[in-house]
Amino acid sequence: MKKLFNFFLIVIGLLIILGFIVWKLILDPSNIPTGEYMFKSVSPDKNYTVKIYQSSGGATTGFAIRGELIENNKLFNEKKNIYWNYPQETATVKWLDNDTVNISGHEIDVKSQIFDFRYD
Structure with missing residues (x-):
């Protein structure tokens, strides 16, 4: 049970990091070409x-x-x-x-x- 919980924590952490990367590279308004x-x-x-x-x-x-x-x-x-x-x-x-x-x-x-x- 503890291994499953740790696995889900790692997956959620990776999804948060991936989401942040997508936001910064694609969706962040400060990255619009001048x-x-x-x-x-x-x-x-x-x-x-x-x-x-x-x-x-x-x-x-x-x-x-x-x-x-x-x-x-x-x-x-x-x-x-x-x-x-x-x-x-x-x-x-x-x-x-x-x-x-x-x-x-x-x-x-x-x-x-x-x-x-x-x-x-």
Whole structure:
């Protein structure tokens, strides 16, 4: 019985490690390719800036669009990926209010939301 219990503990541990590796290599938003800068849009109250980048995976895949949020009033201008969509070649950005931006039809509350096609 003790051997069976230890076996299950080892299997569960390995599954947790495997899950973490998959998350870091594939699903973690911080691993999104940076891409080429296209344009930026500043919120009405000038507290936020969204920079839009176009990323290409090469000849075998299409373009993707990444939106990066910068909090302008922070001491170190923290950056956060709030938008990642594939396939997409161009983007439109419109601020709906001081905290809500519409990027190519996706409304995002910059304080608490992101859009990532992999989770949609």
